Amino acid sequence: MAQALLRLCCYIIRDDFGPIIEEVAKVLLQKGRLPLASISKFSKQSIPKTRECLFVLIQHNLVYWAETRESSRNSIHYSIDQNEVLARVNFGIYVKYANEWVRHRGADEITYYMLLNGKGTFNGFIEDRNISKRTNKYKELKTTFKKIVERRYLIPVRVTDSKSAQDKASEAEQRELAKVTNFIPTKKQMAEVKAKLAAVTDDDSVATGSKRKINFDNIERPTKQQKGEDPIDENQYYRVNYEKFNAKSRNRQIIEFVKTQINQSASIIAKVILDIVDDEKPNDVESYAISAQRIIRSVPVEKTDLFNQQMQSARRGVTREILIKQYLDYLVEYDDILRKKDENMGGMYIVRYNEICESLKKEVFEDVIMEKYGFKGLRIVRLLYEKGKLDEKAIVNLTLMNPLEVRQKLTELMSGGFVQIQEVPRSADRAPSRTFYLWDIDYKRCYDVLLNNYYQTLANIHQVRFDYESGASRLLEKKEKEDALRQLNKNSNIQLLNETERKKLHELEQILTQLDTVQLRIVQNVMLFRKYK
Numbered sequence: 001m002a003q004a005l006l007r008l009c010c011y012i013i014r015d016d017f018g019p020i021i022e023e024v025a026k027v028l029l030q031k032g033r034l035p036l037a038s039i040s041k042f043s044k045q046s047i048p049k050t051r052e053c054l055f056v057l058i059q060h061n062l063v064y065w066a067e068t069r070e071s072s073r074n075s076i077h078y079s080i081d082q083n084e085v086l087a088r089v090n091f092g093i094y095v096k097y098a099n100e101w102v103r104h105r106g107a108d109e110i111t112y113y114m115l116l117n118g119k120g121t122f123n124g125f126i127e128d129r130n131i132s133k134r135t136n137k138y139k140e141l142k143t144t145f146k147k148i149v150e151r152r153y154l155i156p157v158r159v160t161d162s163k164s165a166q167d168k169a170s171e172a173e174q175r176e177l178a179k180v181t182n183f184i185p186t187k188k189q190m191a192e193v194k195a196k197l198a199a200v201t202d203d204d205s206v207a208t209g210s211k212r213k214i215n216f217d218n219i220e221r222p223t224k225q226q227k228g229e230d231p232i233d234e235n236q237y238y239r240v241n242y243e244k245f246n247a248k249s250r251n252r253q254i255i256e257f258v259k260t261q262i263n264q265s266a267s268i269i270a271k272v273i274l275d276i277v278d279d280e281k282p283n284d285v286e287s288y289a290i291s292a293q294r295i296i297r298s299v300p301v302e303k304t305d306l307f308n309q310q311m312q313s314a315r316r317g318v319t320r321e322i323l324i325k326q327y328l329d330y331l332v333e334y335d336d337i338l339r340k341k342d343e344n345m346g347g348m349y350i351v352r353y354n355e356i357c358e359s360l361k362k363e364v365f366e367d368v369i370m371e372k373y374g375f376k377g378l379r380i381v382r383l384l385y386e387k388g389k390l391d392e393k394a395i396v397n398l399t400l401m402n403p404l405e406v407r408q409k410l411t412e413l414m415s416g417g418f419v420q421i422q423e424v425p426r427s428a429d430r431a432p433s434r435t436f437y438l439w440d441i442d443y444k445r446c447y448d449v450l451l452n453n454y455y456q457t458l459a460n461i462h463q464v465r466f467d468y469e470s471g472a473s474r475l476l477e478k479k480e481k482e483d484a485l486r487q488l489n490k491n492s493n494i495q496l497l498n499e500t501e502r503k504k505l506h507e508l509e510q511i512l513t514q515l516d517t518v519q520l521r522i523v524q525n526v527m528l529f530r531k532y533k
Contacts (some may be wrong), residue, residue: 004459035077054078061081102153109129111148121234125141250528253360325347336359337356383399384441395439420441421440
């Protein structure tokens with residue numbers, strides 16, 4: 001694991017669980033799959049304390065365990081999932097936009113409870129909030145919880161979730177091989193078993209926590225059968241589906257991108273399209289095809305004032321339907337946001353997620369180059385991207401820049417890891433005077449460099465936060481004691497902090513808020529660059 005990524009994962013776990021659990025997690029991140037005794041030895045913790053730390057990490061879906069046979073006894077090995085650790089920096093985004101994405105009040109409370117506890121039941125949530133089952137609040141939250149489950153923002157926890165994907169694949173492979181032969185399998189048999197396992201998908205067999213199987217293809221289309229559907233199982237354990245929330249965050253970035261690059265009307269249409277395909281389990285590569293007529297019908301009425309203004313300014317005979325179709329055609333032509341499949345039902349359109357995300361990453365990357373190296377550095381980067389390998393003289397001629405400035409910018413870009421130089425010798429002795437030096441840029445490699453820089457920045461933000469909090473630890477403890485006394489005595493006049501301490505506490509809160517704002521901005525880019533490499 002890269003040092004920046006390891007440092008960030010350790011800081012995330014320390015921020016959420018403390019330094020003792022951080023030591024246990026750090027051993028698993030560095031060493032990989034280990035039994036309990038080895039984890040205790042490397043972390044320098046007692047076995048009971050190590051076991052308790054592992055229980056906490058398992059509860060929060062960070063650690064997997066699997067029982068394996070070693071000679072005459074069974075041994076339990078533990079492993080940690082770094083993707084689960086990194087997903088924790090996105091929790092603020094999940095809670096902030098939960099109500100907007102689920103479109104039901106109380107979704108943020110349910111999401112916060114599940115993220116805080118790792119996994120939980122609906123009954124546990126109700127008991128934690130001290131809500132009576134006879135109140136309207138209970139009925140409202142139960143409806144919201146059902147919608148969250150139906151739309152897969154929460155997924156049920158199964159017994160097999162304690163095992164990592166590698167362990168599950170290994171066990172499934174062993175079972176299939178046992179059906180084929182009792183001896184050592186041949187290469188052909190191994191290939192057939194792996195192909196069979198790769199073709200099997202169990203998405204439709206996953207439990208949903210409902211007492212009746214939910215048809216995910218009919219969400220938002222209530223029928224008589226759905227109206228009489230049994231309520232959810234209130235004792236079923238659920239956890240937050242990070243992939244669903246990440247997809248919604250991606251859609252939000254796409255809408256902002258369309259609004260910035262085109263206009264607000266195009267962003268309204270893009271939001272309508274993404275909301276439609278979101279309910280139908282969108283693919284990471286591209287969505288299913290939707291008709292132009294369905295898009296026109298789905299554009300909300302309260303948003304039509306903007307289209308009406310544009311129709312009045314356009315030539316006579318332009319209707320709202322024609323205007324929306326013109327926007328759809330423009331979205332097809334502009335940056336491959338949509339792809340027109342055929343002309344059925346006025347045109348069938350597909351959302352091209354990969355192409356849009358590539359455009360988003362390119363825009364973010366070029367903004368970073370512009371900020372760090374200026375317009376001249378960006379001009380060189382774009383030239384190398386369009387033309388490919390060029391020598392320094394060709395770059396000078398095509399950019400119309402001073403040779404000294406070109407050499408300086410190329411050196412800075414190479415030290416940042418964004419451009420590479422390739423030697424092409426004209427003779428066997430590889431003499432510098434008889435060698436061409438070609439400059440080149442690979443955007444995918446640049447994205448990896450940028451992602452690593454984001455990891456380092458996030459780790460630095462966590463470190464600065466720890467330094468500020470440790471420096472004001474006495475002040476924070478005093479504030480916590482004051483809040484506890486006020487809550488216990490139900491008296492808001494209790495004051496343990498003097499005026500100077502309150503001023504220092506206010507300054508500390510402002511600094512921490514600024515750090516959280518910067519972290520939130522970086523986290524959105526990390527989600528984009530990690531998901532679509």
